[in-house]
Amino acid sequence: MTEIQNTNATAVYRRLLSYVRPYTKMFVLAILGMILFAATEAAFARIIQPLFDDGFVKKDPTVLQWIPLVIIGIFAVRIVGSFLSDYCMAFVARSIIRDLRKQLFNQLLHLPVTYYDTSSSGVLLSKMVYDVEQLAEASSSVITVLIRDSLTILALLIMLMYYSAWLTLILVGITPVLAGLVVYISKRFRKLSHRIQKSMGNVSAVSEEVIGANREIKIFGGQDYESEQFDKVNNHNRRQFLRMAATNALSSPIIQFIVAIAFAVMIFFAFSLELKVGEFGSYLTAMLLLMQHAKRLTTINATLQRGIAAAQSVFDFLDHTPELDTGTKQLNKARGEIKYSQLNFKYNPEGEGILNNIELLIEPGQNVAFVGRSGAGKTTLVSLLPRFYDPSDGQILLDGYDIRDLTLENLRSHMALVSQHVTLFNDTIAHNIAYGDMESATENDIHQAAKAAHALEFIEKLPQGMQTMVGENGVLLSGGQRQRLAIARAILKDAPVLILDEATSALDTESERFIQSALEELMQNRTTLVIAHRLSTIEQADVIVVMDQGCIVEKGNHAELIAKNGHYAALHRMQFSEA
Structure with a gap:
């Protein structure tokens, strides 16, 4: 030895x-x-x-x-x-x-x-x-x-x-x-x-x-x-x-x-x-x-x-280093102003840049959609906001505070997430919705959140209703049902910043119509960041940010970008010609 x-x-x-x-x-x-x-x-x-x-x-x-x-x-x-x-x-x-x-x-x-x-x-x-x-x-x-x-x-x-x-x-x-x-x-x-x-x-x-x-x-x-x-x-x-x-x-x-x-x-x-x-x-x-x-x-x-x-x-x-939580400040109730300033990001210090010189200001209550080809950097850019990753250079401000100065718990308390990859826990429907506010959610709160997400329609048809076990990662439910529970969970959290990662991707046409209506109501007076693959779902966004190869190449509303006849217009023509 x-x-x-x-x-x-x-x-x-x-x-x-x-x-x-x-x-x-x-x-x-x-x-x-x-x-x-x-x-x-x-x-x-x-x-x-x-x-x-x-x-x-x-x-x-x-x-x-x-x-x-x-x-x-x-x-x-x-x-x-x-x-x-x-x-x-x-x-x-x-x-x-x-x-x-x-x-x-x-x-x-x-x-x-x-x-x-x-x-x-x-x-x-x-x-x-x-x-x-x-x-x-x-x-x-x-x-x-x-x-x-x-x-x-x-x-x-x-x-x-x-x-x-x-x-x-x-x-x-x-x-x-x-x-x-x-x-x-x-x-x-x-x-x-x-x-x-x-x-x-x-x-x-x-x-x-x-x-x-x-x-x-x-x-x-x-x-x-x-x-x-x-x-x-x-x-x-x-x-x-x-x-x-x-x-x-x-x-x-x-x-x-x-x-x-x-x-x-x-x-x-x-x-x-x-x-x-x-x-x-x-x-x-x-x-x-x-x-x-x-x-x-x-x-x-x-x-x-x-x-x-x-x-x-x-x-x-x-002995692995846990998440760095060096922040000491607390933000009581965020208004939802988000600013990306001179931001660059690499997964590895020696690797290729994933995001390059990002400059973006999102006003409180704005609905901002991020579009672009696969690998353009949309998900990475949004993932930096809750500090799943930290930028290599530059900073992100929430209501004027550098997010690294806020404690992780406080920063993430102002955000709700609905992802295209829905994660449900092997527990009851009620528990999965209540996960959005574990400490204070009441039965009525859970019921109202499910109603707003158009989830009551299928929950009430189940033999045990809210107490139905969903199975591992919701395997006993359909894709649309799982997505509606995830939306109900986000509704219950009532956070000022909402992150939607193609939140309607798993829904059929009829369900999507109901959920899109619920999401539009939910997004009122909230700052919403939408990662979109289907452009039809974000035409009403206040601002559409077009990304390509880690850079913001265009920015504006749907009409402005179509008139500009640039990257967004090309993506739009491609999707709708395929349709």
């Missing part, structure tokens, strides 16, 4: 220990239980001497009377010690896992959009489920065995030294050999554990993608291709587990064989020493018990290294 790997492992150990501090009392109780358990093992080996010498050799009746009681007492104490160590350590471990899962979930909530743009949701879920459970196993059963068996071995070694220091030194002499072997094996276990975690993430990612794209796979006949892709990651995962199993299956017997050689040598030399039958019986019992606990220690190494690798994966995720 390299010095860097040793340093990383030590850092992980220390960081894990920091999670134990809130549960110090339970951890101390667990240690006390382990000490009791270790003491009973040594006591049991020690009781063999009077049992053999005085009980069986001398036939002392008093010894045969009190030794059974002592044995019962030893095992009674052992039960107490075992319970304390197992339960208290499990309590500490599961508490740590709960705390880690909470931190992981909070991190998911506060990571920037750029992180999700480059990360697979399957890999993220693997961290929440697989990695944390690996860490849980290492934090409970493995740590219990590691500490309890080490204490037991120490107690047995002390007793062995008491009977024969010379024989015990033979046993201690193999320690450097075992330590070197364990260090080498640990290095391989940890390397394989990292590979297993990565392969598990790939299995999760491919599986999740297939679940989400099941209709596309069916319609395009992609079953065979997806099966091949899954077989690749699944077989790779199997190979990594088999390598781990082979290393584990070989390492434990080798270590036990080395220990067995040492024991054989000790027994050979024991006959040359003047030990009584009882003393040798106690010594042999202690040796056998020690071998049993040493064997258990060697078998947990693989699990321990998987836990350390999992902890490293979890901590790496927790």
